[in-house]
Amino acid sequence: MIQKLLIANRGEIAIRVIRAAKALGIETLAIFAEQDKDSRHAKVADFSVSLGGGPASQNYLNISKILEIAKKHEVDAIHPGYGFLAESPEFARAVTEEGLKWVGPKAEVIKALGDKLTSREIAEKVGVPTTTGSKDPIGSDDEAKSVARDIGYPVIIKASYGGGGMGIRVVHSEAELIPAIEQTSRQALSAFGNAEVFIEKFIEKPRHIEIQFIADSQGNTIHLGERECSIQRRHQKLIEEAPSTAITQEEREHIGGLVVKLAKEVGYENAGTAEFLYKDGQFYFNEVNTRIQVEHPVTEMVTGKDLVLEQLKIADGKKLSWKQKDIEFRGHAIEMRINAEDPLQNFAPTFGTIKQLSLPGGPGVRFDSHIYAGYSIPRDYDSLLGKLITWGEDRKQSTARAYIAISELAIIGVPTNLPFHRVAIANKNFQQGNLHTNFIEENKIIPYIRIAYNRRxxxxxxxxxxxxxxxxxxxxxxxxxxxxxxxxxxxx
Amino acid sequence: MSHPGIKRSMKAQEELKKGKTKQRLVKDLSPSELEEFKAYDIDFSGRTSHLLFNERTGEIIIDDEIYTPTVIDKGDYFEVDVSSHTYKINISSGQMFLDGRLVEFSYVPSVPKLKRKRSGGGNFYEITAPLPGLIVGIHVKPGDEVNEGQKIITLEAMKMQNELVTERAGIVEKIVVQLNQQAETNQLLAVIKIEDT
Incomplete structure (x- = not known):
């Protein structure tokens, strides 16, 4: 039985994990970088320990320092959250070699699925649909040209070890192909330490659909349906929902079943997400995220299941609490990511002190966040301030609640992306569920935010x-x- | 039935998409009309911006578009119409609510930024451009003695003439711009050597 859990993360996700651990009677140990000592995650844990200052490489990404703290404070398990070390096979291995429980899949599984070509190979093996693309990293210019010609333009160049929307380039004709490969490769080498790139068919204006799954150490594996995350800006998700307006129950069961096969094939343990592009009834496998995701609450709201709590039980060796038949969608949920970013300044990150905070509430409203009045936003981390999630009996009710809740939420002192959400939720195409990854540009969301702001x-x-x-x-x-x-x- | 707030926003977004939104623009104003506008700095819940305001007509210029709000005092709250949109503004116990949402709003007349810089043996005031504009007047030359509040440079910006004054008495050290030169925001225009006190 896990007695004491170290949460190797910060901000809202650290608080989310702390809450789940407390519900199981597990003691919690938060760690924090010096510039982050006012973050609420360091206050709500039973214990909290400073990692010192400096860049993240010296604290939140410092494996030996985190393990040292774990030993000193006699914790017996580590939850990595998302980002930072969550998808580091080295960290996962080091944690288990220390004799601690790791809340996530095994290091080999993280590594295999982290390589996009390997993960696509595994996906194809179990019959998960993928886009047509090169089987191996691109070797020569001639090979690149012939592969791209076979696939048909437009194609997309991807870094094998890329992520978070980095290391991707769309190519519309052969003339652009070789320079694009060289650029992507160069960028990949400096950002991910590996220059390998491959070519895939480019799907224009797809939806982003992902499948949540979870498995225990005995091989029991289920899926929890889809989330749609098509409202993105530069591959960064801003609004997520479940269920998707595009997916039928048959499609859900079919693709969910395939994802379960994929998870079983690699001996997956704990929570994970398989991401797909979706267009005209076709799914195209993108990647597997071997961790809990930012947007997991929408699945929790529609299934009524606590995913993070279940993660901890699974890491403790317990059998999965649910069978596939226990998972049913009820109603509809939306998540809006509240970021310290100004949509009127091309989403530039903003900093400063939150002087006043007024929170929404009522039935079906959930706010997962680490902020409070008086909180200073540090410059060192991503801009996520929290997630406002609403649930309703149907999409009409959840979007109405989302609109009311986002209109009520007041964060004073620092510009945020609240105006973006207010406009996007009320957009006609959003209301009708006509979503795709170019939604923001095609619906003139930003120009309207400016006009509405000036009017106010x-x-x-x-x-x-x-x-x-x-x-x-x-x-x-x-x-x-x-x-x-x-x-x-x-x-x- | 959709939520009324959603419906209102949806309709306005559709109008913008179809190019139906008609807003008067700055270019519709005559130069003499423009002269009546004064510049203000705005802070709206932590986001800063500028606007121009004509007190006589009530016209407000933001991003080169003209807004003419009408404010009706309803006793408990204000009803404000702007470009066919109606807002309810409630002010009580120092807090302000816009359509039920807590907001913070303040304005100040734009004044030139004066920077003080320490260098060498004396203190200097640097006069910089508060916003991009054209240098249309230089009222002193190096070596001139100047008094607190004296006009140094006239900058035409946002279609207005801004008098840039020194807040400290001293000797003009140098003028680093010429007449009819374009200046960028925060560009150094003149340096005043402050008299020892």
Missing amino acids: VAALFATQYKTRKVFLPIREQSNWRRTALREVVRRL
Whole structure:
């Protein structure tokens, strides 16, 4: 039985894991980088230990330091969350060699599925549909040209070890092919330490559909249906939902069954996600994420199952709590990722202190987050501030709740992507479920955000000017601003 | 039935997509009309921006588009119409709610940024361009003695003439721009050597 769990992560996912562990009566140990000591994950755990300052390589990515803390504080299991070391076979191996329980699949499985060509080979072996593409990394220019010609343009060049939307390039004609391969290869070498690239058919404007699955150490494996994550910007997901408006029950059972076969083939243990592109009734395998995902709550909301709790039980050697027949979708759920990014400034990351926070609530509303009023957003990490998830009996109700909840949520002091969600959720094509990965560009979401924002500025300015009330900004003021404010007050 | 907020936003988004959104633009204004506008810096829940406001007509220019809100005092709240959209603004106990959402909003008249810099043996004030514009007036030359509040440079920006003044008395050390030159935001324009006190 796991007595004490170390959570090798930060922010909202660390809190999510801590909550699940507490529900099982497991003691929790949080770790934090110095610049992150005010993050709530370091406060809600039973114990928390500093990893020191510096870049992530010296703390959240520092395997030996984390294991040292684990030994010193006598933990018996480690949950990696997502990102950081979650998909590092080296970390998984080091944890188990230390005699600790690892909440995730075995190191060999992470490694095999982490290589895109190997994982595609495994997928093809069990009959999971893939896009046509090169079987091996591209060797010569001639080979590249003949492969691309066989597949048919447009094609996509992918780095074998790429991820997170990096190391991908679309090529529309043979003239662009060789320079694109060279660029991708160069980028892959510097970003992932491996220059291997391969070629696949490019699917234009697909949906992004992924299948959640979970397996125990005895080989019991089930799937928990799909999530649709088509609302993306530069391959970064912004809105996710389940069920997808495009997938029928037959398709769900069929593709879910194939994913279960894939998981069994590699001896998968714990939670994972198989990602697909989907167009015109066809699935195209993309990759397997060997960890819990950011968007796991939408599956939890529609199935009523606690995935992170189950992860801990599985790592403890317990048998899977559910059979396939226990998994049924009820209603519809949406997740909106709340990021410290300004959609009016090309989604540039924003920083600063959250001065006021007003949270939504009510039936079917869930907010997984580590922020609070007074929290300073550190510059060192990704921009995710939290996830606002709503559930409804059907999509109409969940989107209405999403719209009301996102309109109620107020994060004051730092620009966020809240206006993006308010506009996207109310968009006609979103409401009708006409989604694809080019949704944001094709629906003029950003230009509309700007107009709606300017209208509000005009309304607020006119009202304040009329009432002649000067609301002093709470933020720190520079001298010249203070002078100017005094000036205004004096004139009034 | 969709949620009314969703319906309203959906309709407006469709209108924009079909190019039906008609907004008056700055270019529809005459130069004399433009002269009536004053620049303001805005802070809306932590996001900063600028606008131009004509107090006589109530017109507001943002991103080269003209908005003319009408504000009706309903007692408990204000009803504001802007470009066929209606907002409810509620101000109570120092907090402001826009359609039920907590917001923070403040404005100040734009004033030139003055930077103080320490170098060598004395203190210097650097006068920089607060926003991109054209240098249309240089009112002093190096060696001139200047008083606090004295006009140094006139910058035409956002179709307005901005007088850039020094907040400290001293000697003009150098002018680093010429008449009719285009200046970028934060570009150094002039340096004033501050008198020892």
